[in-house]
Amino acid sequence: MNQDKRFPLLWEFKMPKMGESITEGTIINWLFSEGDSFNEGDILLEVATDKVDNEVPAPASGVLKEIRFKAKDIVPVGEVIAILEISNEDTADQNKTVIPSKAKEPLQEKQNTSKKIIQPPTVTTVASDRAEGAFFSPLILSIAKQQHISFEELARIPATGKDGRLRKSDVFQYISDGRPYQFAQTVVQDPTAYRIPQLNLDKGTGKIIEMDRMRQMIADHMVYSKHTSPHVTAYVEADLTNMVQWRNDHKEAFQKKYSEKLTFTPLFIEAVAKAIKDFPNINASVDGNKIIVKPDINIGMATALPSGNLIVPVVKNADEKDLKTLATDVNLLVEKSRNNKLNSDDIKGSTFTISNVGTFGSVMGTPIINQPEVAILALGIIKKRAEVIETTVGDEIAIRSMMYLSLSFDHRVVDGYLGGSFLRRVADYLEQFDINREI
Structure with a gap:
């Protein structure tokens, strides 16, 4: 039976899923208060994950009846964060839980009907005191890094944002005022992030640097990965002389023709994608006792943010x-990373990850798997060395890019066969690069 369109609907507005591996989000702030009216598409709140900050729009026009979680609360994906009152005449996602309600009927009375709105469980909250557990957006952290402002100094800047949130204008005003708190004494507190096991170690003394929210998330993700996956690391060496020479010979012509820089990264991704097609079981994830082999080859690139x-x-x-x-995709993603412009779609769906540790001058690395993937490749620095090579006239010593x-x-x-074979195949594709390839 059709519902009377004169009656509004109470809609359980849930924490959205903002990435394949995202299980929770931190509410940055609400842009509407209880009782406020909004239009479809208006941004109701901002949510931060360990990846990016997201604006969550209203699914339809209506009134914000109840806010279940406040700013700085950490909320699991799928948890009800607010109750919206919307009109039956507005288009609503049928996958959402919608509760019919008569006009002017109190919300409390509707909670006693057969379709009750379930109260959310207790969740961990982030401390609201800006001196302890302060939350700063990636934009603020980026500005702080550029201006060499420490976390302790950042926590002292007067904030004018909602619920004491530090805004960009606050930071620039503080800089204009001559940074009066630059040399203020810090209150030293125990920086221990993990309480299990409780080891009575001498941690020493020194400058205390509080982990920001993203660093804490990264730490949790890395520890989870090491506890979940028994890591084995295999190594090979590749002669990239032909690839290096080809790239050096063609990078200017490539940029002139396509208006794109030609770095080594797209060449690495190309070789990795070809090797994955040869060994598809490396492009997988684990679900209990099941192995999920992914049909799409989506390559993640570990990239440094301005915050470090x-x-x-x-x-x-x-x-x-x-x-x-x-090359276009790589350059765009790197540029968006540097400017904190990545959105949730840019960072989701990875099936295999590469980490170019050579960018930092490292000869090699032992990377930690990016869950829920089953492998990750680290690429060391390309270094010229004297190598013994086979020629038509016998062995010779030559300068090669290794x-x-x-x-x-x-x-x-x-197992070792799959891991070793895949790694060797990547190296083979890099070594067998066609020096006569056209751009």
Whole structure:
């Protein structure tokens, strides 16, 4: 039977899922208060994850009846965060839980009907005191890094945002005032992030640096990965002389033709995508006793943010793209990372991750798997060395551009044969690069 369109609906507004591996979000602030009216598409609140900050729009026009979680609360995905009153005449997602309610009927009375609105469980909250557990957006952290403002100094800046949130204008005003708190004494507190096990270790003394929210999330993710996946790391060495020479010979012509920089990253992604097609079981995740082999080859790139933290933007369907498209995608994602402009779609869906540790001058690395994937590849610095090579006239010593590759894999589902064969295949594709390739 159709409902009377004169009656409004009470809608359980839930914490949205903002990425494949995202299980919770931190409410930054509400842009509407209880009792406020809003239109479809208005931004109701801002939510932060360990990846990016997101604006959550209203699904339809209506009134914000009840807010279940306040700013700085950490809320699981799918949990009811607010109750909205919307009109039957507005288009609503049928997958959402909608509770019919007569006009002017109190919300409390509707909770006694057969379709009760379930109260959310207790969740962990972030301390509201800005001196302890302060929350700063990635934009604020980026500005602080550029201006060499410490976390302790940042926590002392007077904030004018809602619920004491520090705004960009606050930081710039503080800088204009001559940074009066730059040399204020800090209150030293125990920085221990993990309480289990309780080891009575001498941690020493020194400057105390509080972990920001993203660093805490990264720490949790890394510890979870090491506890979940038995890591094994394999190494190979590759001769990239032909690739390096080709890239050096063609990078200017490539940029002139396509208006895109030609870095080594799209060449690495191209080789990795080809090797994944040869060994598809490396492109997988684990669900209990099941192995899920992914049909799409989406390559994540571990990328440094201005704050010093890492994020993994994703090149989607890398095996289906030519070098020009790969270069365009890589350059765009790197630029968005540097400017804190990544959105949730940019960082979700990764099936295999690469980490170019050579960018920082490292010869090789032992990367930690980016869950829920089963392998991650680290690429070391490309370094010229004297190597013995085979020629038609015998062995000779020549200067070659060499690079170490290291693959960490989940030994629950990837054995040495698969891991080693895949790693060797990536190296082969890099070594066998066609020096006569056209751009």
